[in-house]
Amino acid sequence: MATGSSLVRNIWRQFWRRFLPLRPVLSSTDFRNQTAVCVKDVSKRFKIYHNARTGLLKELLFPWKKKQYYSQFFAVRNVSLDIRRGEVVGVIGPNGAGKSTLLKMVAGLLPVDQGQIHINGKVTAVMAMGVGAHPEFTGRENILYGAMLLGMSKRDVLRKMPSIIEFSELEDYIDRPLRTYSSGMTARLLFSIAMSVEPDILIVDEALATGDQRFVDKCVRRIKEFAARGVTIFFVSHNLGLVQDLCHRAVLMNQGEAVFIGEPEETIKHYQHLSGGAPVSLPAGGKLESVSGSGQVKITNVRMLNEKGRAATEFTSNDQLTIELSYERTDSLVEQAHVTVGFMTAQEQFDVGETSTRQTSEEKIELASSGSIRFKLSPLLLTTNHFSLWVKVFGDHGTYCEYRNLHKFFVNEPGQLPTRESCFKHPSTITHVPGEGVEAN
Numbered sequence: 001m002a003t004g005s006s007l008v009r010n011i012w013r014q015f016w017r018r019f020l021p022l023r024p025v026l027s028s029t030d031f032r033n034q035t036a037v038c039v040k041d042v043s044k045r046f047k048i049y050h051n052a053r054t055g056l057l058k059e060l061l062f063p064w065k066k067k068q069y070y071s072q073f074f075a076v077r078n079v080s081l082d083i084r085r086g087e088v089v090g091v092i093g094p095n096g097a098g099k100s101t102l103l104k105m106v107a108g109l110l111p112v113d114q115g116q117i118h119i120n121g122k123v124t125a126v127m128a129m130g131v132g133a134h135p136e137f138t139g140r141e142n143i144l145y146g147a148m149l150l151g152m153s154k155r156d157v158l159r160k161m162p163s164i165i166e167f168s169e170l171e172d173y174i175d176r177p178l179r180t181y182s183s184g185m186t187a188r189l190l191f192s193i194a195m196s197v198e199p200d201i202l203i204v205d206e207a208l209a210t211g212d213q214r215f216v217d218k219c220v221r222r223i224k225e226f227a228a229r230g231v232t233i234f235f236v237s238h239n240l241g242l243v244q245d246l247c248h249r250a251v252l253m254n255q256g257e258a259v260f261i262g263e264p265e266e267t268i269k270h271y272q273h274l275s276g277g278a279p280v281s282l283p284a285g286g287k288l289e290s291v292s293g294s295g296q297v298k299i300t301n302v303r304m305l306n307e308k309g310r311a312a313t314e315f316t317s318n319d320q321l322t323i324e325l326s327y328e329r330t331d332s333l334v335e336q337a338h339v340t341v342g343f344m345t346a347q348e349q350f351d352v353g354e355t356s357t358r359q360t361s362e363e364k365i366e367l368a369s370s371g372s373i374r375f376k377l378s379p380l381l382l383t384t385n386h387f388s389l390w391v392k393v394f395g396d397h398g399t400y401c402e403y404r405n406l407h408k409f410f411v412n413e414p415g416q417l418p419t420r421e422s423c424f425k426h427p428s429t430i431t432h433v434p435g436e437g438v439e440a441n
Contacts, residue, residue: 035120036201036232037083037106042115044076044101075101077256078115085121085200086230088223090243090264092271093253099236100205102253106234107203121200121232124150126191135179139170139189142178146193160196167222168192169215188215195222202226204235220246240268241312268313272408290401296331297367297393297400302407313409320378325391328370336364337395341375346386346408353382355428364395368434376429382411 047070049055055069076098083089091099104110106117107125133142143164147157165174168188178186194202202223223246227233237243243250243264250267252260252274260270288299305322306312315321323341342354355375357365365373389406392399 034084035082036085036087037081037120037234038116038118039079039081039102039106040116040118042076042079042102042105042117043074043113044098044105044110045072045074045113047071048073074256076105079253079256079258080115081251081258081261083232083234085232086227087249088227088233088247089235090247090250091234091236091253092238092240092243092250092267094274097253098256099253103203103205103234103236119201122151123201123203124194124197124199125203126194126205133178133186133190136177138177139168139174139181140165142189143174143193146190147196150194150197152197157196164192164196167195167218184215191219195219199226199231201232201234204233240271240314241306241310244268244312245310272313288403288406291404293393293399293401294331294397295401296329296334296397297337298328298330299325299391299393299401299403300328300370301326302389302391304407304409313407315380315382315409315411317381317383317411318379320376321380322377323375323389325373325375326370327367327373327393329367332369334395334397334400335367337367337393337400338364339373340392340394342390342392343382344388344390344404346388346405351390352387357430359427365432366434371432371434374431374433376431377427378429380411384412386410 049059049070051069059069079098079102081089091102093099101110103125105112106119107123108119109125133146137145140161143161144154144157147160147164148154152160165171168174168191170185170188173181173185178189181189194204204223220242223233227246233246247264249261250264251258252267252271254274259274260267288302290298303311303324303326304313304315305324306315307320309322325339325341338357340354340356340358343352344350345352355377386408387410388404388408390402390404391406392402394400
C-alpha cells in the first residue's frame with residue numbers, strides 16, 4: 001500500500017506531466033557531424049484563459065470537466081529547420097511572428113509542445129536584455145555570476161574578467177549597481193559576458209538592437225570571428241542590412257510559421273512583399289522593364305547604399321542614402337541626358353518627392369556607352385514610411401526610359417507621415433562614372 005509521501009509524489013508527478021510538459025531531452029546521437037541544430041515539426045501553444053483570474057483555478061480544481069476555460073494560441077506552428085555547423089542563420093518577420101519563441105525553444109528556455117529539437121553542441125544564448133542580470137549587483141558581480149551560469153568555472157571567469165570589461169568599455173562603471181546602467185550599457189555588459197564563452201552554438205535575440213553603432217560594429221566583428229571558427233549562430237533581428245551582411249541563410253516567420261527559408265536577399269524580398277507594397281528591384285527575368293521612353297538609354301540595375309556603402313533596404317531619416325543607377329546607352333546619337341529619381345509611397349503610389357541632375361546644373365550628363373550615376377542624399381529628408389523609386393532619363397529627343405516601383409525600401413523615424421500629395425526637391429550630390437556599371441543581381 002502506498003504511503004502518504006509516495007501518494008503526494010505521484011500526485012505532483014501527474015500534475016507536472018499534465019500542465020508543464022518538459023522539453024525533449026537534447027541529444028546528439030541522431031546527428032551527422034555537420035548538423036548543429038535540428039528542428040522537426042515544432043509547435044508551441046499558449047493558453048489564453050477566458051477569465052484571467054479564475055480560469056486557471058477552475059481548470060486545476062475541475063480537470064474532469066469537458067468545459068474549456070481557455071482558447072489556444074499557437075505562437076509557433078509546425079516549424080522545421082536544419083542548421084549546419086558554422087552556419088549563420090537569421091530570423092526575420094513582423095512583431096508577433098514567433099521569432100523569439102522559436103529561439104527560446106532552441107535555447108531550452110521554453111518547453112516544446114509538439115515536435116522535437118535536437119542540439120549537437122554547447123549552447124550560449126543572449127536573449128532579452130536584462131534577463132539573468134541582477135539590478136543590485138555591480139557590473140563586476142554580474143559578470144562573475146552571469147558567466148558561471150553560462151557554464152564557465154569561477155577560475156576561468158576571474159581570468160577573463162579584464163578582457164570582458166575591456167570589451168564592454170565600461171571600466172568607469174563596472175563597480176556600480178546594474179540598476180544605474182542605461183539599456184545600452186546593460187546590453188554591452190551582457191553581450192560581453194556571452195562573448196567570453198566559447199560556445200558551439202550562439203543564439204542571439206535582438207541583442208544588437210541596443211547600443212551605439214560603434215559597439216554594434218564591434219559585436220558584429222566578434223560574431224564573424226566566431227563564424228570563422230566554426231561556431232553556429234542563430235539570431236533574430238529587425239535590421240535587414242545586418243541579416244544580409246552576416247547570414248548564410250535567413251528564415252521568414254509570419255503568424256507562427258516559417259513561410260520562407262533561403263538566401264538572405266531572397267528572404268528579405270519575400271518579407272518586403274509580405275509587408276505589402278511594390279515588387280523589389282529586379283524582376284525574375286533579371287531586367288528592368290521601362291514603362292515609357294524610346295529605349296535609347298536603359299537602366300540595368302539599381303542599388304541603395306547606406307553610410308558604409310553597403311546595400312540596404314532600411315534607412316533612418318537624416319542619415320545618408322546613396323542611390324546608384326547603372327545604365328547602358330543603346331544609341332550613340334544620344335550623348336547627353338538628364339536623370340530624375342523620384343520617391344513614391346510603396347502602397348498608395350503617391351509621388352512625394354524627387355531629386356534630379358537639373359538641381360545642380362542645367363548641363364546634362366555626358367553619357368558613355370555604359371556607366372553608373374550616384375545620387376547621394378545627405379541628410380535623407382524622408383520620414384517614416386515604405387517607399388519605392390521611379391527613375392526617368394530624358395534629353396533633347398524626349399524621354400529615353402522611365403521606370404516605376406523600383407527597389408522598395410523603408411525609412412524609419414518617430415513622428416507623423418509626410419503629406420502624401422506634396423512634392424519637394426530633395427538636395428543631393430551627383431557623381432557620374434563612365435564605363436563603370438554594376439551587373440544585375
